[in-house]
Amino acid sequence: MTQAERDRLVALKKAKKKLITQKQAAEEMGITERHVRRLLRELKRRGDKVVAHGLRGLPSNRKISADTEKEAVAILSQAVYLGFGPTLASEYLAQKHGIEASRETVRLWMTRAKLWRPGRQRVEKVHEWRPRRSRPGELVQWDTSEHDWLEGRGEKMLLINMIDDATGRWFARFVGSDSTAENMNLLERYIKKYGRPLSYYTDKAALFQTAVKTKRDGSRAGREREELPPTQIGRALRELGIAWIPAHSPQAKGRVERGFQTAQDRLVKGMRVAGVKTMEEANHYLESEFLPWVNSTLAVAPANADDAHRPLEKHHDLAAILSHVEQRRVTNDYTFSWDAKTYQIARKDVCTGLRGACVRVEKRRDGSVAARFRERYLSITECAPRPKVTSAKPAKTKVQAKSAKRSEWNKNFDLKKAPKVWQAGQASGARPEESL
Numbered sequence: 001m002t003q004a005e006r007d008r009l010v011a012l013k014k015a016k017k018k019l020i021t022q023k024q025a026a027e028e029m030g031i032t033e034r035h036v037r038r039l040l041r042e043l044k045r046r047g048d049k050v051v052a053h054g055l056r057g058l059p060s061n062r063k064i065s066a067d068t069e070k071e072a073v074a075i076l077s078q079a080v081y082l083g084f085g086p087t088l089a090s091e092y093l094a095q096k097h098g099i100e101a102s103r104e105t106v107r108l109w110m111t112r113a114k115l116w117r118p119g120r121q122r123v124e125k126v127h128e129w130r131p132r133r134s135r136p137g138e139l140v141q142w143d144t145s146e147h148d149w150l151e152g153r154g155e156k157m158l159l160i161n162m163i164d165d166a167t168g169r170w171f172a173r174f175v176g177s178d179s180t181a182e183n184m185n186l187l188e189r190y191i192k193k194y195g196r197p198l199s200y201y202t203d204k205a206a207l208f209q210t211a212v213k214t215k216r217d218g219s220r221a222g223r224e225r226e227e228l229p230p231t232q233i234g235r236a237l238r239e240l241g242i243a244w245i246p247a248h249s250p251q252a253k254g255r256v257e258r259g260f261q262t263a264q265d266r267l268v269k270g271m272r273v274a275g276v277k278t279m280e281e282a283n284h285y286l287e288s289e290f291l292p293w294v295n296s297t298l299a300v301a302p303a304n305a306d307d308a309h310r311p312l313e314k315h316h317d318l319a320a321i322l323s324h325v326e327q328r329r330v331t332n333d334y335t336f337s338w339d340a341k342t343y344q345i346a347r348k349d350v351c352t353g354l355r356g357a358c359v360r361v362e363k364r365r366d367g368s369v370a371a372r373f374r375e376r377y378l379s380i381t382e383c384a385p386r387p388k389v390t391s392a393k394p395a396k397t398k399v400q401a402k403s404a405k406r407s408e409w410n411k412n413f414d415l416k417k418a419p420k421v422w423q424a425g426q427a428s429g430a431r432p433e434e435s436l
Contacts, residue, residue, distance in 0.1 A: 005051040012039055012051065064101060072099050072106070073113045080273055086110055088266060092273065129254075132166050132300075137197040137308035139165040139245070140190075141256040144178045147264050154277045159263060160186050163256045165201070166302040170259065170294045174282045180207055180232050181365055184322040187236070191318070195309030199243035201253055207233050208244060232324055239321045241310075262298075266290070320370065324363040328371075330354055335383065336361070338369060342386075345371070346379035 001009075008029050015025035015036060022040075026033045042050040075081065075097055076089055084092070086107035093099040093106065101109075110116035133139045145159045160183060161172040171190050175182040202208050210228040230238065237244050247253045267290050274289070276282050312318070328336040334345045334354065338361050345354070351373075360372040371378045 001048075001052065008051045009048055012036070012043060016040055016043065064105065068099060068101075069109050072097075072101065073109055073115070075099075076110060076115055077113070081269075083265075084269060085265075086116060088269065096273070132303070134166060134302060134304040135306050135308040136164050136166045136169070136302050137194065137310075139199050139201055140197045141165060141253050142200050142202045143253060143256045143260070144183075145260040145263065146178075147260075147268075149174065149268060149271070149282065150276065151268065151272060154282075155279060157279055157282060159260070159267075161256055161259060161263070162186070162190055162200075163259055164197075165255060166304075168255070168299045170291055170299075172263075172286060172291065174279050174286060176279065178207070180324070183207060183233060184236065184365065187233075188318055188322055191240070191312065195307075195311050196240055196242055198308050198310075199245050200237065201245045201247060203250070203253065204246050204248075207231060209234070209246060235325060236321050240316060262294075263290075319364055320362055320372075323365060323370075326361050327358045328361045329358050330356060332356075336371070339363070342383040343369070343371065343380040344383050346381070349373075349376075349378045 011020070011025045011028045014020045015022050020028075022033050022036045026036045029036070039050055072093055075093065076084065081089065081092070087103050089110065090101055090103045090106040093101060107116060107118070111118060141163045143161060145161070147159070149157050149159065155176070157174045157176065158178050159172055159174055160178070161170060163170055171186075171193070173186050173189070175186075208231060210231055212228070234244060250257055267286070270290060271282060271285055274281075274285055276285050326338075328338055330336050330345065332355060334350055335342050336345075336359060337343075354373055357373065359378065362370045362372070364370065369380070371380050
């Protein structure tokens with residue numbers, strides 16, 4: 001019995017003994033006089049338990065039956081629901097199997113069945129989050145997540161996600177590689193749907209920032225960083241008038257990082273239940289099921305309803321801007337080289353200053369090549385490959401080696417038949433030396 005119930009019992013007994021009136025007892029207990037009379041009648045029959053609720057100790061009339069609990073546990077024990085948390089499990093039980101139960105009820109069921117182990121609540125250091133931007137389109141966080149999205153059922157995929165900072169709205173797509181072309185494809189889809197945001201917030205990956213080249217075991221400490229040319233995406237953002245803001249740590253872009261944690265949990269399990277096995281099916285599930293749920297459940301209303309996205313202007317040619325762009329010099333015969341091929345500029349487009357000048361060469365994402373000089377596009381044709389010229393070499397003639405003639409200086413010489421030395425001396429007429 002609680003203290004409030006004891007106080008009510010004291011007031012009720014005072015009214016029974018006529019120490020206070022029923023009106024005073026009603027005011028003290030916060031009920032009506034009619035209810036006081038009803039309690040006095042029940043006091044004679046039930047005694048002190050009259051101040052306690054009649055259903056105390058009895059099961060609730062809204063308690064879910066044990067059979068329903070067994071059915072839910074059997075469903076959640078299947079391999080397809082492995083790793084589901086109570087919140088996600090309660091949603092799938094209601095959507096797929098028609099079992100309505102609160103998150104805490106499902107948590108209790110899963111804990112009893114040892115399908116979920118509640119973690120210890122720890123008081124951690126409170127980190128003050130950066131406030132959201134006030135308008136949609138002021139800042140969009142952009143990142144890529146590499147994960148086993150299909151859990152080995154299909155090809156390897158990556159998820160590129162753009163999250164609006166003001167609302168938390170997602171714009172994502174599965175791709176085969178984290179390449180410049182794939183990121184430009186998603187950028188084009190975003191701009192065509194929402195417009196040009198004021199800025200993008202990304203990491204310092206090579207897609208967005210040109211890496212500084214240093215010698216092996218070298219250091220750039222104390223050196224001034226030279227101005228490096230922008231990457232293809234960086235150049236495209238400049239031409240579209242979109243600012244690029246680099247993040248100095250993963251924690252700085254925590255909104256998109258936490259979004260990937262949600263996707264790696266809920267999205268992976270949702271595609272498992274849906275039986276997704278290909279990238280096409282994954283993108284269909286992402287756009288038809290997951291993104292609508294995220295943008296309706298996790299997204300918030302912005303502080304300012306004004307939209308900061310800007311429409312495309314007339315001079316914004318997305319096909320030209322979102323392409324691979326380089327500069328090439330025009331030779332004296334009005335040709336230029338690109339990707340090991342030679343292109344000829346049409347005679348009708350030849351103008352003053354074109355010879356020896358640099359033209360902007362654009363390799364579009366559809367594989368075509370376009371060249372622009374100043375503000376005018378040129379008509380170009382691919383030249384046939386030049387035949388390889390090989391220098392004529394004289395034919396090699398075989399030189400027969402001449403047999404060397406043997407010397408005949410000792411032809412008739414025979415050491416055994418030759419005279420002695422003293423005999424040869426006498427024959428020569430030389431006198432022997434006189435002895436001293």
